[in-house]
Amino acid sequence: METVTHFAQEGTLVSDRHTDVPTNAAIAPQPAPPATPLAEVAPDDSNSCQTVNEVLARIGDKWSMQVVMSLGRGPLRFNELRRRIEGISQRMLTRTLRGLERDGLVSRKVTPSVPPRVDYALSTMGMSLRDPVMALGGWAIEHRHAIAMARSAFDDAQEEG
Amino acid sequence: METVTHFAQEGTLVSDRHTDVPTNAAIAPQPAPPATPLAEVAPDDSNSCQTVNEVLARIGDKWSMQVVMSLGRGPLRFNELRRRIEGISQRMLTRTLRGLERDGLVSRKVTPSVPPRVDYALSTMGMSLRDPVMALGGWAIEHRHAIAMARSAFDDAQEEG
DNA sequence: CTGAATCCGTCAAGATACTG
C-alpha cells in the first residue's frame, strides 16, 4: 500500500504537461466502468479492508479531502482553492491536485492565456466520493463530543496513574 | 489538526496502566451522548470539513481501520490481532490500539493471569463507525478499477510527455 | 497566475532487543 501513498516522488514529473489543454480526456467520460458487482467481495473480509485502506490512504492525507469538498460546489481556480483552504502551501496544493488528478477524481482544464488560467473540477467519480465522505462526516459530527470526552478521560487516567 | 494526528508523542505513556483491569469503565456505557442534532452544522461547509478531516486523520492512518474492521466480528487478543493484520509490527499495533482506546473506539480488558491476557473489542461507538467506513469501502470497491485505470493512463501520459 | 525545483527540519514507521 505504501507504494501508492505518496505521489510521483517529488521530481519525476518532468515534462511539458502544463501547457496541453485536453488532459482530462482520459478521465472525463468513463465509457465502460468495470463495475464490480459489489457482492463479489464480501464487505467485511480482509480483502475489503485492503481496498478501504487504499482509499483511506489516498484521501486521508492532510489536504485531499478539503480539496474535494471545496470543489464540491463547483470548479475553482488554483488560487481560489488556495485561499479557500487556508493553511495549505502552494506546493502541497499542487501535489494534492496532482494526486487527485492522477486517480481521476479531479479534472484539470488549462486555458493558455496570459495570465494562464487553470480550472479544477471534480470528475464524476470525484463527485460520487462526496456521499460516503459526508456519511463519515456525519459520524464525525455526531461523535465528536463523545470522542473529546473519551480522550480527556483517557488522558486524565494517564496522568494520575 | 496536526495536534491530534499523532498520539501521545512516543514516550509520555509512562505509568502502570498495563495492570489495571477496569480501564474501559469510562467508555463502555455513554449515558447521555451530547447528540449534536446534525442540522446544527451544514454538512458541506468548511466547519464540517474540519471535523471530517479530524476523523480522517484519526482513522486514515495505515492501521487503525484494519484494526477496527478486524475487531468488527468480535473481541480479539493482542497476537490474534497481530496475526490477522499481517504486516503490522507489534509497536504499531500497540500504538494504534492506544489511539483507538484513547478515542473511545476500542475497549481493553486485561486479565491478570500468567500468561497475561488482554482482550480488545470495539466499543459501541467503535461499532457505529463501521457503517460509514463500509460505505467508503463500498465506494472504494466500486471504483478501484476506474482509479487504477486513471492512474496508469496518467502515468503513461507523463512518460511519453 | 500557476506552477516547478530545491533545500531542509521534523516526525512517524519500522526493526530490534529487552521486560514482566
Next chain:
DNA sequence: CAGTATCTTGACGGATTCAG
C-alpha cells in the same frame, strides 16, 4: 503473551526561489 525502550530511516510538509 503483551507489551516497552531505543535507534535509524525516510517520507512528509513548509519556505523559498525560479520559470512560463
